[in-house]
Amino acid sequence: MASRRRIVIAALLMVIALASAALAQRFYRLPEGPGVPVRVPPVNFEDGGFTACKLMYRSSRREAGGVGWSTDYPYAAINLMTRLSELTKTRVSHDPQHEVNYWVVRLTEPMLFECPVLLGTDVGTASFSDEEAKRLREYLLKGGFLWVDDFWGTESMEQWTGEMHKVLPEFPIFDVPQDHPIRSTLFSIAQVEQVASINFWRRSGGDTSERGEDSPHADFRAIADAKGRVVVIMTHNTDIGDSMERETEDPEFFALFSPNGYALATNIVLYALTH
Secondary structure, three states: HHHHHHHHHHHHHHHHHHHHHHHHHHOOOOOOOHHHHHHOOOOOOOOOOOOOOEEEOOOOOOOOEOOOOOOOOOOHHHHHHHHHHHHHOOOOOOOOOOOOOOOEEEEOOOHHOOOEEEEEHHHEEEOOOOHHHHHHHHHHOOOOEEEEEEEOOOHHOOOOOHHHHHHOOOEEEEOOOOOHHHHOOOOOOOOOOOOOOOHHHHOOOOOOOOOOHHHHOEEEEEEEEEEOOOOEEEEEEOHHHHHHHOOOHHHHHHHHHHHHHHHHHHHHHHHHHOO
8 A cells, every 4th residue: 555655646746747847837927816816707607527616705814924815816726626637537627718717706606506615715814794604504514515724823723713613503623533534535644744835935944834833733624514524624734725836836845745735635625526
C-alpha cells in the first residue's frame, strides 16, 4: 500500500507539473479576490458536469490576511476543477470556450440548489441572517455539501461555530476520525497538512502557522446529518486553497503543498458527489 501511494503521488505530481506551465501563461498575475468580477450563474445552469460554487456572505469582522468571501477566488476553484478532470473520471462543467464553469452564489438565491458543492473561505468572519441560515440548512439537509477553508485561530473558529449553530443546532462539530471514508475516497489522508498562504510563507521564511501559538496545527473537522453523511467539512488553521490557487507561482511551495492539497480536495469532492 505504501508503494502504491508513492506511485499515485508521483503521478499526481507529474500531471500537475506538466499542466502548470500552461496555466501559468493564462492565469499568472491576473487579479484575485475583490478585483475579480462576480460570476453569477444563470438560472438552470446545471448541465450534468461538476462545478464548484463560491459562497458569498456578509462579513461582520476582519481577519488578518483575509478578504472575506472572495479569499482565494477564483483560481482555487478553477484549478481544483481542472485537476479533478485530469486525475479522475469526473466530468467537469465547461462553457462554450471550454473553460471550466465556476460560480458565485448567495444563500438566498434559487441557484444555490443546483450547486453540488459550496466552497467557503475566511468563514471566521461570516455572519448569516436568519433567512440565510434557514436556506443553508435546507440546502445541506437536501443533499448539499459545504467545504470551508482558510480560517485561522480560536476567534475565527468560535465565530464559525456560532454561525453553524444557527444552521444545524442539533448536529455537533467533530474531528474527522482516521477511519472515516473521506480520508480514503481515492487517496489515503492520514494527516491534513498545515498550509500557510504563499505570502505569509515567504515573509516568514517557511513558517506555516499564521496565528502562532493560536494555530499550532491544522484541524480537520466536520458536521454530519442524522444518517451520518458529512454535510460540512472544515479545514481550519490551514489554507488548502492556496495549495491549488498558487500552484504555478513558486516551485518550492508547489512541491511542498500542492500534491497533498489536491489529494485532500479530490477526496472531499468525490465524497460529496458519492454520498
